[in-house]
Amino acid sequence: QKSKKTLPLPPGPRKLPLIGNIHQIVGSLPHHVLRNLSDKYGPLMHLQLGETSNVIVSSSEMAKEIFKTHDLIMSNRPDIFAAKILTYNNTDIGFSPYGSHWRNLRKICSLELLTVNRVRSFRLIREEQVSTLVKDVMSSTGSVINLSHKIFSTVSSMIVRAAFGRNSGNEEQEALLSIVDDIAKLVAVFSVADLFPSIEVLHAITGMKAKLGRVHKLSDQMLETIIRDQKERKARDNENDGENLLDVLLRIQEQKDLGFTLTHDHIKAVILDVFNAGSETSSTALEWAMAELIKNPSAMAKAQAEVRRVYKGREFVDESEIHELKYLSSVVKETLRLHPSGVFLLPRESTERCAIKGYEIPAKTRIVVNAWAIGRDPKHWDEADTFKPERFLDSPIDFQGANMNFIPFGGGRRICPGINFAISSIELPLANLLYHFDWKLPNGITPENFDMTEKFAASVRISENLQLIPIGYQP
Numbered sequence: 001q002k003s004k005k006t007l008p009l010p011p012g013p014r015k016l017p018l019i020g021n022i023h024q025i026v027g028s029l030p031h032h033v034l035r036n037l038s039d040k041y042g043p044l045m046h047l048q049l050g051e052t053s054n055v056i057v058s059s060s061e062m063a064k065e066i067f068k069t070h071d072l073i074m075s076n077r078p079d080i081f082a083a084k085i086l087t088y089n090n091t092d093i094g095f096s097p098y099g100s101h102w103r104n105l106r107k108i109c110s111l112e113l114l115t116v117n118r119v120r121s122f123r124l125i126r127e128e129q130v131s132t133l134v135k136d137v138m139s140s141t142g143s144v145i146n147l148s149h150k151i152f153s154t155v156s157s158m159i160v161r162a163a164f165g166r167n168s169g170n171e172e173q174e175a176l177l178s179i180v181d182d183i184a185k186l187v188a189v190f191s192v193a194d195l196f197p198s199i200e201v202l203h204a205i206t207g208m209k210a211k212l213g214r215v216h217k218l219s220d221q222m223l224e225t226i227i228r229d230q231k232e233r234k235a236r237d238n239e240n241d242g243e244n245l246l247d248v249l250l251r252i253q254e255q256k257d258l259g260f261t262l263t264h265d266h267i268k269a270v271i272l273d274v275f276n277a278g279s280e281t282s283s284t285a286l287e288w289a290m291a292e293l294i295k296n297p298s299a300m301a302k303a304q305a306e307v308r309r310v311y312k313g314r315e316f317v318d319e320s321e322i323h324e325l326k327y328l329s330s331v332v333k334e335t336l337r338l339h340p341s342g343v344f345l346l347p348r349e350s351t352e353r354c355a356i357k358g359y360e361i362p363a364k365t366r367i368v369v370n371a372w373a374i375g376r377d378p379k380h381w382d383e384a385d386t387f388k389p390e391r392f393l394d395s396p397i398d399f400q401g402a403n404m405n406f407i408p409f410g411g412g413r414r415i416c417p418g419i420n421f422a423i424s425s426i427e428l429p430l431a432n433l434l435y436h437f438d439w440k441l442p443n444g445i446t447p448e449n450f451d452m453t454e455k456f457a458a459s460v461r462i463s464e465n466l467q468l469i470p471i472g473y474q475p
């Protein structure tokens, strides 16, 4: 829809001088706050937050306008101070401005780094980590365990090993994951200074600048050590145990016919992206899948019956038959519909003005898509708030962003390039947790009063850690 004359901005609540609508969005669960506001002002809503102009998208029809009709001019990311410092001046994939550098990195992802074959090549790593998880849980059968911790450590170990191979020691891994956790919190934190870009000194006054500088220095030192060690090891051992992600990037860097330069900093930025984009998101999804199955015993029984039938008599659920677990795969989809790991995906920024449904979207508007609200829209989902994996059983809806009612991985040009990686890291541990164990709630808690309250952190997680009792299952 092209129009020359300036149209009105999308509707939104009344704005106060200077702060605009900031006071209206403060609340513990911003995805709920924004959905409630959108119920009043519409699925394309304008909010002025300090100096920044924002459009909040809360329906699949409007998401289609962003990710399909206007995808080309909606594929930039806003400049976020924390991200800029931590991602080597936005030279990673996730925060890179739309342009040739970003295109080069995406090409590396789709041809080398995150291809189906590459993800498949990490099968052994996943199976080993999940086997460690099963043994660990088995040793506590009958007593209460903190399953959330075990899930996070399993998924992160899979990612660390895929990135750096088998040799990174436990201490190094712990230190790295703690930095990644700090980074996630710093980027997720609602930074007032980002809403007033003209007042640069705010970043220093709020203490953000110093904090970011410290974390960046630590993460940089750690990446330097890992890269140096890996180069030395390759030169020394000449081992050939399959390429990890860092190997791939170092090899590509050497290629002379690339047509662009992949610098040392770019490699660090991309590796950091894989951790930041991959570990918390996949762990959170797995945690919610277990929580929903505990809350819904009949879905749990169906998922367990399926995996116990397909893997009957086997000691371990490996990846050989995992594609046959149709119900399990629907459980993962239904989990991501109700609990997308990034409730607002990653913010976009328009590069040119455009018109959507008769409203003006000026250039440099931040576009925030409430994927959580879209996944629960009663206009498109029957019993929208109910966990019903069956709805995906005979449905063609996949993760690739073709159906705008289901966009946990985003859509358009900037859709998540790690979908295969993510789904493999969620399905295998889930299948094993269901095959080897029955699960009970402690202290007289029943599925009915099991608390599913959310908390807003780096991603939206279940408020309390999953405290559950595993009971070893013998076929």
Ligand code: HEM
Pocket: 093, 094, 095, 106, 114, 273, 274, 277, 278, 279, 281, 282, 285, 340, 341, 342, 345, 346, 347, 408, 409, 410, 411, 412, 413, 414, 415, 416, 417, 418, 419, 421, 422
């Ligand atoms: C359940 C797990 C995951 C979820 C829900 C998820 C979701 C997302 C979303 C919503 C975006 C923004 C897309 C957009 O702007 O339209 C994104 C971007 C991204 N994701 Fe994922 N992701 C997951 C796992 C992973 C994994 C495992 C990796 C890598 C191994 C990864 C790598 C990335 C990267 C590099 C980007 C930036 C893409 C760009 O800006 O061009 N993600 N992800």
